[in-house]
Amino acid sequence: MxxxxxxxxxxxxxxxxxxxxxxxxxxxxxxxxxxxxxxxxxxxxxxxxxxxxxxxxxxxxxxxxxxxxxxxxxxxxxxxxxxxxxxxxxxxxxxxxxxxxxxxxxxxxxxxxxxxxxxxxxxxxxxxxxxxxxxxxxxxxxxxVFQDDLEAYLKQTQLIVHLGDQTVHVVPIVNGQVIYSNIKRLNLGGLNSLKYFYQTIQLRHPHLKFTYPQIDYWHKQYTSVAIDYQLQLRYFQGPQQYYGYRDQISEQNRFHDDQLQFLDPIYIDIPIVQKIVSAEDLKRKDENRQRMKVRLQESIQQSRINKKSQLEQQLVALQQELEADLNNEELKKKITTLQVKLGLAPKEALDELKYNLLNVPDDKLTPSQLNQKRYQKVMYEQALMKKQKNQEFKQLQKDANKFKLEEPEKYLQMLYEKRDRIVLQIQERKKLQQEMNSRNSRFNQKRIQTLAYLGADDKAEDDFGKDDKDWEIYRSVTKEIDSADEKSKYKLQELEQELKDLDPDFEIKILKSIANIHQLGMNLSQVPLSVDRVRCQEIYFQPSLIGVEQQGLVDMIKLSSKGLDKLLLQNIILTGGGAKTQGIMQRLQKDLISEYDCPIAIKIATDPxxxxxxxxxxxxxxxxxxxxxxxxxxxxxxxxxxxxxxxxxxxxxxxxxx
Ligand SMILES: Nc1ncnc2c1ncn2[C@@H]1O[C@H](COP(=O)(O)OP(=O)(O)OP(=O)(O)O)[C@@H](O)[C@H]1O
Structure with missing residues (x-):
């Protein structure tokens, strides 16, 4: 090592x-x-x-x-x-x-x-x-909480609230003895708060990509525990709502009113940085691309030569075999195929072999040959159709190239419209997928019923869907949607690449269109923070905000100190990085004072x-x-x-x- x-x-x-x-x-x-x-x-x-x-x-x-x-x-x-x-x-x-x-x-x-x-x-x-x-x-x-004297430590009565990254522990220590039965753990911490903060702002700003240091800095710098969460929310709504709500609540709450320091909304500017690619970079990229192209061409050439010599060897071997068995039709067919592949015979030679019965009159054929003739006829028609389609496609491509050169603006417009259609398709498929993922959705119930109907032998008794295996059949059906989605995404990628090459303003246009959907014309490069400033930290007091089914910190402290020396409440010490969360001590103080008659004293560890x-x-x-x-x-x-x-x-x- x-x-x-x-x-x-x-x-x-x-x-x-x-x-x-x-x-x-x-x-x-x-x-x-x-x-x-x-x-x-x-x-x-x-x-x-x-x-x-x-x-x-x-x-x-x-x-x-x-x-x-x-x-x-x-x-x-x-x-x-x-x-x-x-x-x-x-x-x-x-x-x-x-x-x-x-x-x-x-x-x-x-x-x-x-x-x-x-x-x-x-x-x-x-x-x-x-x-x-x-x-x-x-x-x-x-x-x-250990200072330096073990004896003194073993005499202390204190309630440690250790606010960690993913958990909070409330630990009562009476006369140096940890009361293990009263230790409480809350299954959330600083990381959960940070994630919650990130998710809410990212959801509102899908066009921006935030970095971890950015989010971490804003979280530490701008978020805080609200001393009174409800009042703070009203405050964000504006003076009318705030005063209206304040008048409804009790005198006791109003007492805290002047102690409250409300947070104001803030706006963070994030300039959308356009990537500036220098001429040198472009040149280097171009050279790289050329080099790759040459390498690719060489390797294709080499593999073609190898393949050709392989085919030639096979042809010689087959011809030798044919000399010994001159009437072997199968061998003749193989030889002609190889000759066509090697360019030694025209393509039509293969058709003549493939469709050899087409021009023979029916009365000269045995019943099994008649069957073969019918099969050859179908195959021949299909091949014709394919050929026609290929020709049409080539023509279309030619037209598109002409259109691109003659009317570039219209062509660009057409590409944008095509892009919008694909984006819409992807969104619709995503919606469908979401509906399908939820077993309870009406759409899904209906779909499973249809599948049940199709799958059941005895349609009178229908219990399809009760067994998990049934859902596997169902999932296999949903795979179709996935593959269609893949194709659309691939198409979109190709289209966007072409748009990027043709239109220098492509990225700005796309950003604007996303922002219009989600932001209704707000400043694109500005992140407004208001409720986010307190909501993410409120999880310590209302864990249900992020789906954690536990009681909040105040209830944890109440349960942990229940039946123990009241001195605990006069020596509450907040440790762990979470103790640095702004406002957490004041909020605890306020909430605990309203719960208990005895004095409450909380302090934050010197270095949490x-x-x-x-x-x-x-x-x-x-x-x-x-x-x-x-x-x-x-x-x-x-x-x-x-x-x-x-x-x-x-x-x-x-x-x-x-
Ligand atoms: N100034 C701050 N404001 C808010 N939270 C903070 C601050 N500084 C650190 N934290 C949070 O504290 C947590 C880290 O604290 P700490 O270093 O005590 O945890 P840890 O020792 O890594 O984890 P644990 O104690 O849970 O094992 C992080 O989740 C971080 O977000």
């Missing part, structure tokens, strides 16, 4: 390596470093245009939502291959390997209630691939993103003597394996419950 560098000095051998496995970013570094030495996205992205793999975020476009591969699913490690690639990268960057092993104690994070499978994947990789001496596993949310790594660092430096006690050693692993629970160590940061 390339991370094993021999020139690495062993000075850091005993220094623990701390790895915070985050679902969005992996933060890793030596315990002696101030901040993590390596911070990488936890995704592997395979680019379409090259075979290189990378997770360089600057190169990502928003396809990353579809094309990435991550070791994590809902915060749990599931894909060992992807994890190994990322681990390789981390150790290489840290220059941690020597002679095939990483000789450092490792501290790793996991999430609450992680699965045995996830743990097994990590431990097996650490011990089998890197042969690390020992591994300590700790929960990210717990490390994120790197807090976990810094907590690990504090522990590794201040309590290094406990490290081996809390760790699983390679000897334990070799002796016990990962299948038995004894291997896992219980400690103040562990996931292990008695």
């Amino acid at each position: 390339n991370y094993m560098r021999d020139n690495y000095t062993s000075a850091k051998n005993d220094v623990p390596i701390l790895i915070d496995y985050g679902a969005s970013t992996i933060k890793a570094g030596y315990a002696t470093s101030q901040t993590p030495d390596v911070v990488i996205r936890s995704y592997i992205n395979k680019f379409k245009d090259s075979n290189t793999q990378s997770n360089q975020i600057a190169q990502w476009d928003t396809d990353v939502f579809k094309n990435y591969r991550s070791p994590f699913e809902k915060n749990l490690i599931q894909h060992s291959g992807a994890l190994e690639q990322l681990n390789d990268f981390v150790f290489e960057r840290l220059q941690a390997g020597k002679h095939g092993r990483v000789n450092h104690p490792i501290i790793l994070t996991e999430c609450f209630a992680t699965t045995d499978l996830a743990r097994m994947i990590v431990l097996e990789q650490m011990f089998e691939c890197y042969q690390v001496p020992n591994v300590m596993l700790g929960v990210d949310a717990l490390f994120s 993103v790197f807090g976990t790594w810094l907590g690990m660092k504090n522990f590794a430096n201040k309590h290094s003597n406990m490290l081996s006690q809390f760790s699983i050693s390679i000897d334990d692993y070799n002796e016990i394996g990962t299948q038995k629970w004894e291997i896992f160590k219980q400690h103040p940061f562990s996931n292990i419950v008695d």
Whole structure:
């Protein structure tokens, strides 16, 4: 493996390596470093245009939502291959390997209630691939609140709200004891909010292609949790709606009115950049095309020569066979076919052979020959029709070329009209496909009934469609639509290429026509953000907005602290990158105050993103003597394996419950 560098000095051998496995970013570094030495996205992205793999975020476009591969699913490690690639990268960057092993104690994070499978994947990789001496596993949310004194930590009463990339954990700790039974997990996080934000704006602006960094920046910069969601929505609608609604709601809500800082709509300008291709580029492209053309012609020529010599050899062999069997009609036919192919005989010679019975009178033919004659007649007529069609097509092409040269504007107009027709066909087929995909649609019911009618032997009893197999027949029918769609798309591609070649304004015209449909003449290059600024962050409080059937954050906190010391509510601490979401603390404060009579105090961790790594660092430096006690050693692993629970160590940061 390339991370094993021999020139690495062993000075850091005993220094623990701390790895915070985050679902969005992996933060890793030596315990002696101030901040993590390596911070990488936890995704592997395979680019379409090259075979290189990378997770360089600057190169990502928003396809990353579809094309990435991550070791994590809902915060749990599931894909060992992807994890190994990322681990390789981390150790290489840290220059941690020597002679095939990483000789450092490792501290790793996991999430609450992680699965045995996830743990097994990590431990097996650490011990089998890197042969690390020992591994300590700790929960990210717990490390994120650890300062430097373990004794003080074990006395604290606090409610941790860890807002991660794909999950939120609410963890009550009373007198240093984690109350495992009251931990709550909300299955959404920053990534869901980001995706929701992206999807809503992309839907409104289909003519623009947003990049991942763009979306991420706007999401962080311009979105916020609304302190009062309903009021904020009315505010976006305009003063009339806002005041009308405010007058309807209670005095208590009005009390917050002056504390509310409303967000205003903003407009982001995105100039539509027209691709400017330099003359040099054009020349180079042209040269390349010419070179390709010559190469192609040469290879076609070569394959023609090969084929010809093959056919000639076959002809000689057949002629030799014929000399021994002069009356063999089959051989004669084959020889004539080959001669026509080689240009040694006219095409008509083949027709004479193929349709040899056509000119023979019926009374001179046997019954089986009569049958053959009928068959030959049909084939002959078909061949004639085909020939005629080919001639017509050639004529049409000639006319089109003439039309193109004589009346270029009309020709262009014709191409545009043709394009519109194909686009319409594709859209209609897409609509049809959508209707067909829904089993409950009226269209589909009707279609399946027709199929049932066609398929049933006994039409009186009709239960077609009840069995899943029936739907397979149905799906095979839908494939026809797919192939028609493919053809139309191919045609469209060809047509658009021709339009691009002929009309320099093609792209602008097309953009305008799309925008007219979707935007009703609004500024093409402007993205207005209003409701989007709060809706994507509202998912923490109303998960149903994105279809997650769970209670919101406030209810999670209520459930988690239920029956426990009320002091918890005076020491709520927000950790994880999501804690940086604007307005989240104020919203929680407002909602919790209206739920409880007791004082509520919420604070955001000093460093929400790197807090976990810094907590690990504090522990590794201040309590290094406990490290081996809390760790699983390679000897334990070799002796016990990962299948038995004894291997896992219980400690103040562990996931292990008695
Ligand atoms: N300034 C910000 N505003 C809003 N969200 C933010 C901000 N900074 C980071 N985030 C969000 O925080 C999340 C990342 O947080 P963090 O680094 O704690 O997660 P992680 O450690 O990768 O994941 P997890 O803790 O769930 O395993 C991302 O989803 C990101 O969108």
